[in-house]
Amino acid sequence: MKSSTIRVVLSHVVSSTxxxxxxxxxxxxxxxxxxxxxxxxxxxxxxxxxxxxxxKYQKDLYGLKQALRSWFxxxxxTLHTFRFHSTKSDTSLFVQxxxxxxxxxxxxxxxxxxxxxxxxxxxxxxxxxxxxxxLKDLDPLHYFLGIKVNCLKSGDLLRSQTKYINDLLRCMxxx
Amino acid sequence: xxxxIRLQKDVSSAMEDLTLYRSVVRTLQYIPITRPKLSFxxxxxCQFMHNxxxxxxxxxxxxxxxxxxxxxxxxxxxxxxxxxxxTFSDVDKGSDVDDRKSTTxxxxxxxxxxxxxxxxxxxxxxxxxxxxxxxxxxxxxxKVLWLQSLLHELHIxxxxx
Numbered sequence: 156m157k158s159s160t161i162r163v164v165l166s167h168v169v170s171s172t173x174x175x176x177x178x179x180x181x182x183x184x185x186x187x188x189x190x191x192x193x194x195x196x197x198x199x200x201x202x203x204x205x206x207x208x209x210x211k212y213q214k215d216l217y218g219l220k221q222a223l224r225s226w227f228x229x230x231x232x233t234l235h236t237f238r239f240h241s242t243k244s245d246t247s248l249f250v251q252x253x254x255x256x257x258x259x260x261x262x263x264x265x266x267x268x269x270x271x272x273x274x275x276x277x278x279x280x281x282x283x284x285x286x287x288x289x290l291k292d293l294d295p296l297h298y299f300l301g302i303k304v305n306c307l308k309s310g311d312l313l314r315s316q317t318k319y320i321n322d323l324l325r326c327m328x329x330x
Numbered sequence: 331x332x333x334x335i336r337l338q339k340d341v342s343s344a345m346e347d348l349t350l351y352r353s354v355v356r357t358l359q360y361i362p363i364t365r366p367k368l369s370f371x372x373x374x375x376c377q378f379m380h381n382x383x384x385x386x387x388x389x390x391x392x393x394x395x396x397x398x399x400x401x402x403x404x405x406x407x408x409x410x411x412x413x414x415x416x417t418f419s420d421v422d423k424g425s426d427v428d429d430r431k432s433t434t435x436x437x438x439x440x441x442x443x444x445x446x447x448x449x450x451x452x453x454x455x456x457x458x459x460x461x462x463x464x465x466x467x468x469x470x471x472x473k474v475l476w477l478q479s480l481l482h483e484l485h486i487x488x489x490x491x
Binding site for chain 1: 354361364409411441443444481
């Protein structure tokens with residue numbers, strides 16, 4: 156996902172006062188079965204008598220290259236069944252246009268942002284997704300990709316990296 | 331960074347603690363995500379990772395002092411009824427004193443919100459300021475075309491930039 160995409164979508168959301176939800180998916184990489192065979196060397200402490208034997212993965216594990224791809228495939232095929240399609244400009248932005256409302260879904264690995272013109276339809280989608288995955292609904296957007304999102308009283312959003320800056324300054328003994 | 335200072339390769343003594351400089355600069359690279367104002371300085375100090383001098387470190391410390399006084403600043407996304415695309419671009423021809431390459435900067439607004447910006451050194455030496463400006467315009471134009479196609483896909487109508 157491009158950072159410009161997030162800003163364009165957020166800008167549109169603020170201008171049209173749409174509801175916005177952030178969702179975390181729990182244990183992304185332990186949900187899926189592997190599509191191909193992946194072998195690893197024997198981990199230290201579990202060596203068997205023959206040094207030529209290797210271990211085979213049965214489930215996806217965090218850090219596997221295949222895990223990310225299979226997770227995205229699983230999520231996007233689920234969204235396709237809900238009649239969403241991904242945009243050409245940014246493949247991790249999914250949209251759905253219905254006569255009554257419009258829904259945008261932004262995906263960054265296991266963090267999903269859902270927004271749309273109808274609060275009812277957004278909640279509907281979240282409940283449909285929670286049937287497929289173990290979700291955690293963090294109602295209003297507050298922390299996304301390490302950037303704090305402050306919702307101001309006027310409905311505007313202020314995105315800031317105060318914690319990141321303070322951590323840096325603390326490392327340099329400037330705080 | 332002070333506007334009258336031009337960072338260049340060899341004018342002062344080399345820094346001793348390279349790892350510290352590199353780790354701080356690496357962390358700084360993510361700051362312009364919400365602080366467009368710092369794009370230029372952060373990009374500039376990144377250009378000297380391989381050949382560090384004392385005055386580069388001073389520039390980094392100045393950025394850190396600025397951040398220490400303004401940690402709450404961020405990028406505001408505000409309500410806006412218009413959906414025009416407004417673009418500004420500029421070039422500083424031959425600004426790099428070592429290789430005379432030009433520096434491009436641009437920012438793209440969607441309505442009143444800043445959505446895309448950059449400041450970076452061009453890859454080739456331009457022979458004239460016109461050439462440098464054209465290179466800069468091409469960069470920003472590709473960005474605007476991408477933005478237009480995205481907005482078209484999202485069914486958001488815009489007027490021509």
